[in-house]
Amino acid sequence: MTSTAVHLNLQHAHPTSERLIVCDDELNLAEFAQVIDAAFDLTGEARCLFVRPPKPPVFTESVVYTAFPDAESGEKPLAQTSLAEAFGQLRRPLDYHYGHSTDWVISVQSIGEIPNDQEPTPRLVHGAGPDTAEGLESPRIMSTIRDSLMAELAGVPDAIERRQFIAPGVNDVKPLPLLERLSFCDELAAGERVATCLNWRRR
Structure with missing residues (x-):
């Protein structure tokens, strides 16, 4: 089973708030959103979406992944898009938007694949900086x-x-x-949240 190492960074946080997690790359984005929420102690009660920002000249248009996509505008469904598909072969970065404002935005970057990963996923490898309040x-x-x-x-x-x-x-x-x-990550608590957020499909 192939896993993906993902670096998460909460934008505009001081001190820097970041998490390194490992996920099954077959997770769909709706499931991956639950992992991010667990990593930063978000309740998961607010609306969320992923955006693949434009990055000319390689990527000319942004792509939005949401629970209720508008097909006419090219939006794609969270639950039908895998993590591997969203990153693509070029490991394209994503932004995770949580809530109705633009204030909770987490940068999502794949830093590599782990072939034949035998460890349970999802798992927290490292956490620094505070959980969200x-x-x-x-x-x-x-x-x-x-x-x-x-x-x-x-x-x-x-x-x-x-x-x-x-x-x-x-x-x-x-x-x-x-x-x-507001300064530190409790890695034990964050690791437990990440490890149990998808218990029904944990491997």
């Missing part, structure tokens, strides 16, 4: 709150007021645990 609406807001938390812990006088203004919903959270949550 979906309730905070965007990576930019996550980064802004993280900066204000560092200022707060350093004793900057107006840092608490800034954090309360930016995200009033996290006023009662202690600053140090929240700073750690």
Whole structure:
């Protein structure tokens, strides 16, 4: 069975939030979306789609993969497109868009195939940077709150007021645990989420 090593990078995240996962290249994109959601701790409740961006002169048009494709516009169905087909022989990069805004966008890059892979898939190989805090609406807001938390812990006088203004919903959270949550990946937890998100077809 051939697997694909995939690098995922959450755009506009600071610090950098990335995951390296290995997936069966026969997964369809609807299943692969569940793997990405698990890798970054997204709930999976929002609408998602994949976009293969244009990259002249090799790729002249973008391609959209969605759950409800518009055939007239050339969109393709998630559930009927395999990961191998989406990447193609040239390992074309994709963007994963989650939610109704453009704020949660994850760059998806195949970094190579693993022939005769005997290990269970999907699996997390490496994780760095925070999981998403979906309730905070965007990576930019996550980064802004993280900066204000560092200022707060350093004793900057107006840092608490800034954090309360930016995200009033996290006023009662202690600053140090929240700073750690917005800075680091819990690889054990992320690995468990990835390993179990497709239990019904795990090999």
